[in-house]
């Protein structure tokens with residue numbers, strides 16, 4: 683599974699090859715191809731700590747994505763068997779209200 687990274691420079695999401703290697707060099711977990719090229723041209727190297735954090739974040743996001751389908755499949759089993767309450771009952775004092783409203 684390939685990791686999706688967020689470029690710290692432009693904020694864009696990018697998907698480097700699985701081996702983290704482009705045909706013309708290593709991929710960066712910090713910068714997208716465009717920004718990486720610009721940084722290299724400017725003589726700036728990626729921060730090793732930032733690279734580790736970015737890699738960990740991408741792995742966590744991947745794990746979340748991998749866990750999602752199983753979670754969705756399990757949901758029908760936990761659905762309440764009773765039909766939803768009427769509109770009037772829901773708007774009463776005990777009803778579910780949005781905290782934002």
Ligand SMILES: [Zn+2]
Pocket residue numbers: 689690691692693694713714715716717718
């Ligand atoms: Zn970028």
